[in-house]
Amino acid sequence: MRYLLMVKAGKHAEAGVMPSRELVDAMSEYNERLAQAGVLLAAEGLQPSASGIRIAYPMPGDHPVVTVGPFLEDKKLVAGYTLIDVGSEEEAVEWALRMPDPSGYGEGEIELRQLKSK
Amino acid sequence: MRFMMIVKATKDSEAGAMPSTELIEAMMRYNEELVNAGVLVAGDGLHPSSNAIRISYPEPGGKPKVIDGPFTEAKEMIAGFTMIEVKSREEAIEWALRMPDPHGFGEGQIELRQVFEAMDLTQDPELIAKEAALRERAERLKN
Amino acid sequence: MSASATHRTIDAIWRIESAKLIAGLARMLRDIGLAEDLAQDALVIALERWPDTGIPDNPGAWLMTTAKRRAIDLLRRNKLRDRKYEEVGREIHAYAEDDIVGALDGEIGDDLLRLIFTTCHPVLSQEARVALTLRLLAGLTTDEIARAFLVAESTIAQRIVRAKRTLNTAQVPFEMPVAHELKERLSTVLEVIYLLFNEGYAATSGGSWVRPLLCQEALRLGRMLAEIAPSEPEVHGLVALMEIQSSRFKTRVNAKGEPILLMDQNRALWDRLLIRRGLAALERARSLGRPLGPYALQAAIAACHAQARTAEETDWARIAALYEALARAMPSPIVELNRAVAISMAFGPLFGLQLVEELTSEPMLKDYHLLPSVRGDFLFKLGRFDEARSEFARAASLTRNERERDLLLKRVAECPISE
Incomplete structure (x- = not known):
């Protein structure tokens, strides 16, 4: 089963603050471990929502409304994700717990979501 | 450049309601278009947040806090994502506009976010080289 | 908790x-x-x-x-x-x-590599290698392994105990193979992984819901091996082959569990992420700058199919050339038969037929139903229906698979009776 490990954006990530060198190192070490265990499918970081675009359909059947970022509710935005292929939910959680605190400043948050099976 | 098209969750998708046959078919046609254009990298739907888990680090250096779903703020949740590889931001927007309204009921919302390339993250050449090697080793997504 | x-x-x-x-x-x-x-x-x-x-x-x-x-x-x-x-x-x-x-x-990778070389050691039987690798490297319980292979748990437990004893008796050292043995020992490891994969991939129906587990495990072991033995092109070749084949996992059978031929599959449903991973792994194999081995060549063939947006767009000439290279790297009449099909698709059935004629004297293919089936198809396309009919009938009599027999008998019936 596939799990998506979403890293939530904090204020710092949204402001475009670069992660510390220690964190970048710890993150690449973590990705290496995932790869070596054969569970890593993909890992990407997203640019801050300042360069994001939203397309909404407030009226069914009508034209979409396009808004450009930044978006305000920064706590809930996604800053990056890692896609893994594991045998159980527990295994996914164990891997997520091994990820370094992705943000620091008390803002770090990872959300795990199972992918609908293909 | 890569873009992630994030489909926002709604009350229905969070309740686990299945989309209509028409919508499923429209989505399939859309995915087919992406495949034929050679831009689709990955696309997946997510289970509702009822079986999601959140891990947070409220104190730097402290222990993580683990919380089980469901989470309440449906509008901020994600129901699925599609990753595309395109030449420009405009092309990404064009593709996103071609995606069928993912929910109907006036609730459909797609968010488009550009994916970081190694260069964006840091200017340190050693790290860039390391990241490049790691990307090749760990992700093996680029062809 | x-x-x-x-x-x-x-x-x-x-x-x-x-x-x-x-x-x-x-x-x-x-x-x-x-x-x-x-x-x-x-x-x-x-x-x-x-x-x-x-x-x-x-x-x-x-x-x-x-x-x-x-x-x-x-x-x-x-x-x-x-x-x-x-x-x-x-x-x-x-x-x-x-x-x-x-x-x-830094040492973990080497230790894991030593471990997989030991669990796939040539002193062990193929069955023992498979069981021991699943147990020690994939961390599966004997019960999980037994269920995946549809045998009793005690059988697997026995097999593992005996395998460990064999390694002890033979005093197999926990070491990397020496240089001149490396190629052969590596191919034993790859064989175990691919066997696991095929065991899972071939199972399409009936009480076999656990079989995809074997595909998963094989893929995971392969990806792991690619990280710990990154300089071996065939490791990446095997990973590429498995990733690309897995991308079609959900489209290769219909709702009734009947196989769907590659050419008839819905390509929009192929998993693009796995295809990309497969193509990237193949690129890694190529970038090592050595001639491609059998796994990488098979992956390259699978990649041709994966990259064709429609069945009609398939680059058959390239596939035929790859089969030729594969026949040189791994001579086999079955590879030749596949090459004949590719050649027929690329250059017309007459060229395919010429190749197939040469294979009819091949003892290994004497009772192989796909030979008359392929030959019948070429003859049919050339309008030689009487010959085609008898080939399809012969193929139907040789196959042990009921669904395939039905399909072949249908083809017999489709051959027009000549005046």
Whole structure:
């Protein structure tokens, strides 16, 4: 089963603050471990929502409304994700717990979501 | 450049309601278009947040806090994502506009976010080289 | 956390840590049987204690330290050779420093590689290699392995015990193969992984819902091997082949469980992420700058199909050329038969037919139903219906698969009777 490990954006990530060198190192070490265990499918970081675009359909059947970022509710935005292929939910959680605190400043948050099976 | 098209969750998708046959078919046609254009990298739907888990680090250096779903703020949740590889931001927007309204009921919302390339993250050449090697080793997504 | 939730979590931790644990212990003890026993002991202690104490911050390090303490006790009791004892004694200090991850880093990959070379050692039977690899590297229980192969748990348990004994009797060292053996030993490892994959991939129906597990495990082992043996092109070739084949996993059978031919599959449903991973792995194999081996060539053929947006767009000329290269790397009449099909698709049935004619005297294909089936297809396309009919009938009489027989009999009926 596939799990998506979403890293939530904090204020710092949204402001475009670069992660510390220690964190970048710890993150690449973590990705290496995932790869070596054969569970890593993909890992990407997203640019801050300042360069994001939203397309909404407030009226069914009508034209979409396009808004450009930044978006305000920064706590809930996604800053990056890692896609893994594991045998159980527990295994996914164990891997997520091994990820370094992705943000620091008390803002770090990872959300795990199972992918609908293909 | 890569873009992630994030489909926002709604009350229905969070309740686990299945989309209509028409919508499923429209989505399939859309995915087919992406495949034929050679831009689709990955696309997946997510289970509702009822079986999601959140891990947070409220104190730097402290222990993580683990919380089980469901989470309440449906509008901020994600129901699925599609990753595309395109030449420009405009092309990404064009593709996103071609995606069928993912929910109907006036609730459909797609968010488009550009994916970081190694260069964006840091200017340190050693790290860039390391990241490049790691990307090749760990992700093996680029062809 | 409830007791059962803790147990499930411990299972997950075991799956993540067990291979590294066993590989690390085996390096110190030079005995994979003993290494597994000690790792299991540590697991049992964890199962007893963690429900009360909670799961430690670094469960992998905890398990390793616990297993090593047991190892020292055991070695003291058994008064085994001093050298072994000293080695463990020295290393335990590193763990006391509480920085196990750092202490082990860099060696884990080598240990895992030694472990897979041992579990796939040529002194073992093919069955034993498969069972031992699943057990020690994939961290599966004997029960899980037994269910995947649809045999009794006791059979698998027996097989594993005997395999360990064989390794002991043959005094197989826990070492990397020496240079001149490497190629052959590596191909044994790849064979085990691909066998697992095919075992899972071939199962399409009837009580076989656990079989995809084998595909998953094979893919995981392959991806792992690509990380720990990155300079071997055939490792990437095999990974590429498995990734691309897996991308069609859900489209190769219909709702009734009947196989759907590659050309008829809905390409929009192929998993693009796996295709990309496959193409990238193939590129890695190529970039090593050595001639492509059989796995990489098969992956390259699979890639041609994966890259064709519609069945009509398939680059058959390229596929025919790749089959020719494959026939040179791995001579086989079955490869020749596939080449004939590709040539017929690229250049017309007459050219395919010429190749197939040469194969009719091949003893290995004497009772192989696909030979008359392919020949019949070429003849049909050339309008030689009488000959085609008898070929399809012969193919139908040779196949043991009922669905295939029905399909072939249908083709018999489709051949117009000549005036």
